[in-house]
Amino acid sequence: MTQVTRPEAGADNPSRGLAARVTLGRVFAPVSTEFVLIASTTLLLTIFGLVMVLSATSATEGSDGPYGVVMRQGVFAVIGIPVMFLLSRLPVLFWKRIAWPALILATMLQLLVFVPGIGVENDGNRNWIHIAGQNLQPSEFLKLALALWIGYVLYRKQTLLTQWKHVFIP
Structure with missing residues (x-):
């Protein structure tokens, strides 16, 4: 372990013994x-x-x-x-704040499959969208958004989860 000492007040030292601590947090x-x-x-x-x-x-x-x-x-x-x-x-607060917007955005993406010119039909299923030269399946984003939103709902109701109606109804 290295010990940092401060130089004397009258010393001719350009570094005055200042030490910095770097933390990388979480x-x-x-x-x-x-x-x-x-x-x-x-x-x-x-x-x-x-x-x-x-x-x-x-x-x-x-x-x-x-x-x-x-x-x-x-x-x-x-x-x-x-x-x-x-x-x-990322902190839990970030995921709590983004749960509702992610669900709304994923639902809007899912609705784009019904828009002519954007929704792509394959073997009788219209479950892809074509945006910017890429084919995407919006249901995959919706799965993630639903998992995030359900986690948020259960987090908010965690004190009520001892009652069966609060466990099964959400």
Whole structure:
């Protein structure tokens, strides 16, 4: 351990013994056991999903070759996993504030499938949208928004969850 001492008042020292402390806050704070359990389960399910995609698509020869689909999914996993860990470090207050706007935005995206020119029909299902040259499935955003919103509702009602009607009605 290094000890910082202050120089004498009359000393001819350009640094007057000022010391700065750098804190990284919650970024490198220890995580709970529940977080480790959820994160490891998520990683295992992602790997398992990639193996299943490989198993289901490697026998078919597509335009990208036999491993094209799994490589594309692997790229999404490589991008998504670090983003997941970064988003998990955001404070709970942020997630509480964004729950309602996320639900409203995801619902509006879901309604875009009915707009002619934006909604894309595939095999009789109109569940994709085409925006900025990209096809998106808004139901995936709606799943995340609903999970976030339900978490917010349960957080607000946590003191009432001992009564059965408050558990089942939401």
